[in-house]
Amino acid sequence: MLFSPYPKTKREELFDRERELKELEEAVKRGERLILLLGLRRLGKSSLLNVALNELTYPSIKVDVRKTYSEFSSVNRYVIGKMLLSGMSGRKKLVEEAKLFLERVKGVSVSGLKLEITSKDFSITELLEALNEYGEKAGRVIIAFDEAQYLRFGGATRYDGILAYAIDNLENLTFILTGSEVGLLFDFLKFDNPEAPLFGRYHHDVILDRFSPEISTEFLRKGFEEANFKVSRREIEGAVGELDGIPGWLALYGYMRVTRDLGHEEAMNEVLREAKSLVQTELSRLFAYSPRYRVILKAVALGYSRWKDIKDYLTLKLGYINDSNFSKLLENLVKSGYVEKKEGKYTIPDPVLQKVFREL
Ligand SMILES: Nc1ncnc2c1ncn2[C@@H]1O[C@H](COP(=O)(O)OP(=O)(O)OP(=O)(O)O)[C@@H](O)[C@H]1O
């Protein structure tokens, strides 16, 4: 179903995105070792990644790093190792073919189709080396880290160093990293820092943008048609105007109308309600860190777009802050994708979130 509110896994459920899918799949087939899939929240990165991994014939392992971090509050080597192994466990063909190589990794046990870490000696690098050997046989192994910016919380496990080693030496591995917090992802990977392990490494970037108004209209039309649900042209135009080409919101709007038989306004309100609760979970950590983030987001959402005006608003609400501290907070919001900076002006790129932030 086009409107299903979960990441898609099959091409038939994925609307448009043929170009991006082709670009991603061809980069893998060319043997590129590091591919980044970038785009704001809810544009469909996980969906595109799932579909590509499903279609490509190479074995692949995917780890949702954001989910892993929120579950374990850590992404140290045991945690990520565990996720990589559980991503393979139970997959008959893969485990049987890779068994020979995986058994040799210190601290990993293979029993039946189950893979586990059994001792403290476990090393991610050794696991990757084993997968590389398997990749030689299988043609290539794809390792995907969804929301890879969370790998920066590895503590003593330095994933940038591990990635650099793998990219330089393990030619049968392809890493696909997705990131919605693009600035944070680049902060973590540090391609521009001569002191950093990944300095100057080539990476192929696939960038997801929002749908154009035409594509958004077509998406809604097709979704409603598929569900045999009648809507007026004016309602579709209204939704396209308000949701600004963000597939996640468009799909949710359609899903609400179709499954709960809601009218246009009601469905819009539901989207807004959902956005509010998402913001609470997504941003609670940030707000706990500094209450100023909340006020800055509110200022930008209300239309204060210049550095000075946002700072004045913040000062009025929460008192004095020095320039450099303020700049840092604002910059962090830009890096996380919640705020966009264009030609010196700050805006909220997601119109639904803008509405939510206005009420913060
Ligand atoms: N091209 C598409 N066709 C149909 N549905 C889509 C498409 N892109 C995204 N969606 C829908 O939008 C929602 C968000 O998609 P997805 O989770 O893949 O995005 P994401 O970029 O990974 O988001 P996040 O940053 O929150 O992880 C899902 O409900 C998904 O089904």
Ligand SMILES: [Mg+2]
């Ligand atoms: Mg995702």
